Amino acid sequence: MSNIPLKEQSIVLIGFMGVGKTTIGQAVARKLYRDFIDIDEEIERRFQMPPKEIFAKYGEATFRQYEKEIISEICHKRLKVISLGGGAFLQKEVQDICLATTTIFFLDLSWNSWKDRISLLIDSRPVLQGKNMEEIKELFDDRQPIYEQHHSRIITDNQEIEEIADYIVDSLKLAWELYAG
Ligand SMILES: Nc1ncnc2c1ncn2[C@@H]1O[C@H](COP(=O)(O)OP(=O)(O)O)[C@@H](O)[C@H]1O
Ligand SMILES: O=C(O)C1=C[C@@H](OP(=O)(O)O)[C@@H](O)[C@H](O)C1
């Protein structure tokens, strides 16, 4: 249980790459009048290099180290909306720190809907590069259990970005009302 009052805890969005964490996080932050932090953008800002280049030049382990350090620092901040990268929850320390300090929403999208988005993602996501559809499906299936560590799940199939953001805001307002104090 967090020491931070529920209403002040930062909101964290998790889920497989491409489910909409970055886009929906921005919309939720706008609706709640909170600052938005995207961990990939924060890594890029601090290291002056996009994730794809960090993967290529220094390897995935270096990226995961940066990712863990930055999340550990940022999750302690109050009143933010934070979108993680899809692989961040592979690290147990990241899961533990987010569960202990924030309110976590899992954006759940079915494989059937996800695969139609592949063209939007393939160039910018290093983890997808060089994989065929079968291998990507395997990665998708393998990753699902890590997202089971959450406070709330949202099925996002056939939902518009604004609808999903509104749903998150409404469920937060209900929780804040029910568990005020
Ligand atoms: N609910 C949605 N409906 C349609 N397209 C979406 C939806 N959510 C995200 N997208 C699109 O999918 C792509 C990946 O979204 P992004 O927010 O970068 O995902 P993530 O941060 O989870 O990797 C973007 O082009 C975005 O516009
Ligand atoms: O799933 C992953 O391993 C990754 C997801 C990406 O973020 P998004 O989930 O926002 O695409 C980014 O952190 C990096 O390319 C690695």
Ligand SMILES: [Mg+2]
């Ligand atoms: Mg993102």
